[in-house]
Amino acid sequence: SYVLTQPPSVSVAPGQTARITCGGNNIGSKSVHWYQQKPGQAPVLVVYDNNDRPSGIPERFSGSNSGNTATLTISRVEAGDEADYYCQLWDSSSDHHWVFGGGTKLTVL
Amino acid sequence: QVQLVESGGGVVQPGRSLRLSCAVSGFTFSSHGMHWVRQAPGKGLEWVAVIWYDGSYKYYADSVKGRFTISRDNSKNTLYLQMNSLRADDTAVYYCARDPRGSGSHFDYWGQGILVTVSS
Numbered sequence: 001s002y003v004l005t006q007p008p009s010v011s012v013a014p015g016q017t018a019r020i021t022c023g024g025n026n027i028g029s030k031s032v033h034w035y036q037q038k039p040g041q042a043p044v045l046v047v048y049d050n051n052d053r054p055s056g057i058p059e060r061f062s063g064s065n066s067g068n069t070a071t072l073t074i075s076r077v078e079a080g081d082e083a084d085y086y087c088q089l090w091d092s093s094s095d096h097h098w099v100f101g102g103g104t105k106l107t108v109l
Numbered sequence: 110q111v112q113l114v115e116s117g118g119g120v121v122q123p124g125r126s127l128r129l130s131c132a133v134s135g136f137t138f139s140s141h142g143m144h145w146v147r148q149a150p151g152k153g154l155e156w157v158a159v160i161w162y163d164g165s166y167k168y169y170a171d172s173v174k175g176r177f178t179i180s181r182d183n184s185k186n187t188l189y190l191q192m193n194s195l196r197a198d199d200t201a202v203y204y205c206a207r208d209p210r211g212s213g214s215h216f217d218y219w220g221q222g223i224l225v226t227v228s229s
Contacts, residue, residue, distance in 0.1 A: 001171075031215075033214075035154070037154075042204055042219040042220065042222055043154065043204075044219075045217050048215050049215075054217065084153075086153065086154050088154075088216075090213045092213060096159070096166075096168040096213070097168070097170065098144065098156040098159065099156065101153075102153050
C-alpha cells in the first residue's frame with residue numbers, strides 16, 4: 001500500500017514561512033490534498049489538487065507537488081495557524097484506498 | 110449550509126456491534142461519494158471506508174475489511190457504518206466526510222465526529 005511520510009513537527013516564528021513536506025513514491029504524479037486540524041475539532045480542507053484553495057481559506061496557504069515530495073506552504077504564519085496538518089491522496093492502484101500522512105504538528109513560536 | 114451530523118457512538122464491549130449514522134443536509138446527498146474516517150486518541154487520521162454516490166461501489170481499509178459495512182439511504186440523506194466484531198483498537202473518533210466529486214478525490218466537508226470506545 002502507498003505510504004505518505006510527514007515530519008512529526010515543524011516550528012516557525014510568527015510572520016515567517018512554514019513548509020510542511022509529504023513524501024511518497026512518485027507523488028508528483030498524483031493529486032495531493034491538505035487538511036488542518038486544531039485540538040478537539042474536525043479536520044478542515046486547506047488545499048486540494050496540489051495547489052487549489054477552497055473558498056474561505058487565506059491565500060497564505062499554498063501547495064506544490066513534484067517528484068517524490070509535496071509541500072504545504074504557509075506564508076506570514078499567525079498564531080492561529082498552530083495545528084496538526086495532514087496530507088492525503090487517493091491511491092487507485094491498491095484497491096481504491098484513500099491514504100493520509102502521519103501528520104505534522106505546526107508550532108508557532 | 111452543508112451539515113453532517115454523526116450519531117450512534119458510545120461504549121461497547123469487545124466483540125460486540127455498533128451502528129453509526131451520519132445525517133446530512135445542505136447538498137444533494139445522492140450526487141456524492143461518502144466516507145468514514147477515524148482518529149484514535151492522540152493519533153493521526155485513518156481512512157475507513159467509502160461508498161459511491163449510488164451505492165454501486167464500496168471499499169474498505171484492510172484494518173476493517175470483513176468486519177465493517179458502509180451503506181447509505183439516499184431517500185433519508187443518511188450514511189451508515191455497521192461495525193461488527195469490535196476490537197480495542199477500533200476505539201476512535203469516527204468522522205463522516207463528503208467527497209466533492211462522487212469518488213476518488215478528497216474530503217471537502219466533515220462531520221463533528223463521534224466517539225466509539227471499545228472496552229470491557
